[in-house]
Amino acid sequence: MSDPGKIIEIEVLRYNPENDEAPHSTVYKVPFTDDMSVLQGVQYIKDNFDGSLTFRWSCRMAICGSCGMMINGVPKLSCETFLRDYYPNRISLEALAHFPIEKDLVVDWSGFMEKLESVHPYIIPKEKRSPEEGEYLQTPEQFGEYIRYAACINCTLCYSACPQFGLDPDFIGPGALAILHRYNMDSRDGGATRRMELVASEEGVFTCSAAAYCSEVCPKHVDPANAVNINKINASKDYFLRFLRPKGES
Amino acid sequence: MSKRRPYIRPMDGWWKKNPFFIEYVIHESTAFFVLAYALTLLVGLVRLGQGETAWSAWLASLKTPLAIVFHVCLLAGAVYHAFSWFKLMPVTLPPVRIGGRKLRADEIVTGGFVAAVAGAAFIYLLVWGLA
Ligand code: FES
Numbered sequence: 001m002s003d004p005g006k007i008i009e010i011e012v013l014r015y016n017p018e019n020d021e022a023p024h025s026t027v028y029k030v031p032f033t034d035d036m037s038v039l040q041g042v043q044y045i046k047d048n049f050d051g052s053l054t055f056r057w058s059c060r061m062a063i064c065g066s067c068g069m070m071i072n073g074v075p076k077l078s079c080e081t082f083l084r085d086y087y088p089n090r091i092s093l094e095a096l097a098h099f100p101i102e103k104d105l106v107v108d109w110s111g112f113m114e115k116l117e118s119v120h121p122y123i124i125p126k127e128k129r130s131p132e133e134g135e136y137l138q139t140p141e142q143f144g145e146y147i148r149y150a151a152c153i154n155c156t157l158c159y160s161a162c163p164q165f166g167l168d169p170d171f172i173g174p175g176a177l178a179i180l181h182r183y184n185m186d187s188r189d190g191g192a193t194r195r196m197e198l199v200a201s202e203e204g205v206f207t208c209s210a211a212a213y214c215s216e217v218c219p220k221h222v223d224p225a226n227a228v229n230i231n232k233i234n235a236s237k238d239y240f241l242r243f244l245r246p247k248g249e250s
Numbered sequence: 251m252s253k254r255r256p257y258i259r260p261m262d263g264w265w266k267k268n269p270f271f272i273e274y275v276i277h278e279s280t281a282f283f284v285l286a287y288a289l290t291l292l293v294g295l296v297r298l299g300q301g302e303t304a305w306s307a308w309l310a311s312l313k314t315p316l317a318i319v320f321h322v323c324l325l326a327g328a329v330y331h332a333f334s335w336f337k338l339m340p341v342t343l344p345p346v347r348i349g350g351r352k353l354r355a356d357e358i359v360t361g362g363f364v365a366a367v368a369g370a371a372f373i374y375l376l377v378w379g380l381a
Contacts, residue, residue, distance in 0.1 A: 073267055226342075
């Protein structure tokens with residue numbers, strides 16, 4: 001049963017680039033009901049205490065990937081995290097870790113967007129076909145090879161879970177690499193060679209030190225750590241096999 | 251003029267901020283225990299090369315209480331290292347298929363443990379048999 005009399009303390013790391021030198025915490029006392037998500041908590045703050053509080057959200061159902069934040073230091077989607085699970089303790093909210101804070105709970109995602117673009121996140125057909133030749137067919141087994149990685153919603157929680165990305169912002173990172181792997185594993189795709197240079201590059205898979213917290217926090221169970229580590233093997237194979245391949249092969 | 255001034259948070263002490271990272275740093279550090287044992291064995295090899303007196307002295311030094319405590323610590327570190335290593339295997343291995351079926355994470359971990367214990371027992375029995 002929900003108890004309308006309950007009040008939870010929500011501590012938010014605020015940052016206004018126009019006035020603040022550095023972020024600072026503000027605590028709000030928010031009345032809540034058992035069905036309220038953390039996102040609804042911050043919406044309550046915006047509506048009742050401070051209209052300038054800035055955060056992202058859209059779907060409220062864990063599919064658009066925009067409402068991620070650090071909740072008690074753990075990257076989570078705020079729309080599927082409930083206030084009741086933290087009450088009576090205080091909740092602390094902070095913008096997603098390892099990204100630059102744009103304002104309050106909003107981070108600068110432009111670096112991630114560039115990385116996403118760089119992995120060629122689309123099918124590069126193995127063989128060109130005309131519509132007359134019909135569709136590309138795929139067996140359930142072939143579908144099973146990549147579907148897990150296709151569940152990524154680009155929420156970037158994995159980047160906030162990745163210490164290597166925090167230490168080296170150029171690391172392509174778990175999310176984009178999982179998406180890269182998703183296309184490489186697709187039987188209709190022939191772009192793996194084109195993506196290999198990036199996989200094996202300085203910013204590629206070998207920056208990963210297998211902390212594997214990314215897979216732990218992924219709300220869609222994509223297992224980005226597995227995608228990254230499989231590609232360490234792929235990149236090593238590619239490196240050594242090139243000495244065995246006959247010269248002149250494309 | 252743009253009012254943008256993205257704030258980059260420092261990474262200092264990142265590993266102390268989350269129990270997951272504390273465990274990560276601990277299990278990665280246990281690699282030093284494995285290294286220490288490898289070095290100990292290497293010293294033994296060098297002493298063996300130096301002749302019988304050196305070798306016997308090395309063997310005797312292993313029997314001191316300090317050396318025994320040292321080895322117990324190394325064993326504990328190495329066992330924890332192995333444990334964390336196998337726990338991570340479902341993440342680091344490509345999908346393993348047996349008879350067309352993908353192995354579950356817990357099956358891979360258990361398989362790793364069983365193989366490690368069996369391997370250790372085999373070596374132990376072999377050495378025992380020789381001794
Ligand atoms: S609001 Fe869309 S994922 Fe949370």
